[in-house]
Amino acid sequence: MSELQDIQALLRDFADRRDWQQFHTLKNLSTALVVEAGELAEIFQWKTPEECAPSALLDEDRQRLEDECADVAIYLLRLCDVAGIDLRKAVFGKIDRNERRFPV
């Protein structure tokens, strides 16, 4: 079992034990994903490019960023699990298509 499938099994079990599968429809999960992505973008919304440099990030912002990245990843992995999408395969397929679409 791959690393991603491993995490997906954990998250599925987490939802099962709380009877949350009923809320985890593709529609709801896709909304949750864009909501969390918005919370992540909020960190940088008023910052200048300079203030967004990785080395310039305040500890507080870095912690928040890590937290929001985790939320986005969690909903994305849950969504793929529910939809039966192999995310690893989807990513490699997309990289291949992008290689052809944007030649060096």
Place this chain on the structure above:
Amino acid sequence: MSELQDIQALLRDFADRRDWQQFHTLKNLSTALVVEAGELAEIFQWKTPEECAPSALLDEDRQRLEDECADVAIYLLRLCDVAGIDLRKAVFGKIDRNERRFPV
């Protein structure tokens, strides 16, 4: 090297060869992430819960969903790479906190 770090190395190389690192600031990547998450949510926006059942998805929507999931994953992995965030660790940390926050 983990599976996620493996993909991140591929994506970093992809950006390097096109001189795209200049565009991949945390601010821009966080916006790209929410934009792609919006495109994913668009698939389901007018659908009823029934039409969003995984078994009810049209082939065309499934293909589009796979594509948008890949885009979200790609920008999330790029963002974590640029920020120096260990996404795997961040996800496990979040699952742990959620276990305590939402007891069964």
Place this chain on the structure above:
Amino acid sequence: MSELQDIQALLRDFADRRDWQQFHTLKNLSTALVVEAGELAEIFQWKTPEECAPSALLDEDRQRLEDECADVAIYLLRLCDVAGIDLRKAVFGKIDRNERRFPV
């Protein structure tokens, strides 16, 4: 009838004549709103602050921006109409609270 209510009446009629009210639930409209806001943000996602100056906008981007602003406004006005929210009053209430929250 105010200017905003005037537009809302037009949009309500537009939806009625196409039997679209069934799709215009608060849940669906709120998703449509964030999807359109994402399309608007996409215009600027890879641009530098300089390229985003109003005077530096390409005609094509300006046209697209105008179009996306209209879409965001349309879904926001529809949502308020369906929810029975007086948007004008909500905006003035928020400005008042912001005046107290952020003293000059």
Place this chain on the structure above:
Amino acid sequence: MSELQDIQALLRDFADRRDWQQFHTLKNLSTALVVEAGELAEIFQWKTPEECAPSALLDEDRQRLEDECADVAIYLLRLCDVAGIDLRKAVFGKIDRNERRFPV
């Protein structure tokens, strides 16, 4: 002066008095808009269509909805003001195009 231009003048003055115009670039405002739209969508993300019926909304959710609608409107009006876009005209233009695009 129209109702919308009236509110825009208020918001411009609000930003001026706090020296916030420097933050109100089109790029930043477009991100703020999608962030606020995400906060609005969050209200409905786990709700069933029934729970999203206007008559079924809890007082707390209705208050929050009104608040988020105001935030979306405020950033949209600010963005149009900075870009020099006549939002009223843009909305009527879009309604016209939609009439032709989706015949009854």
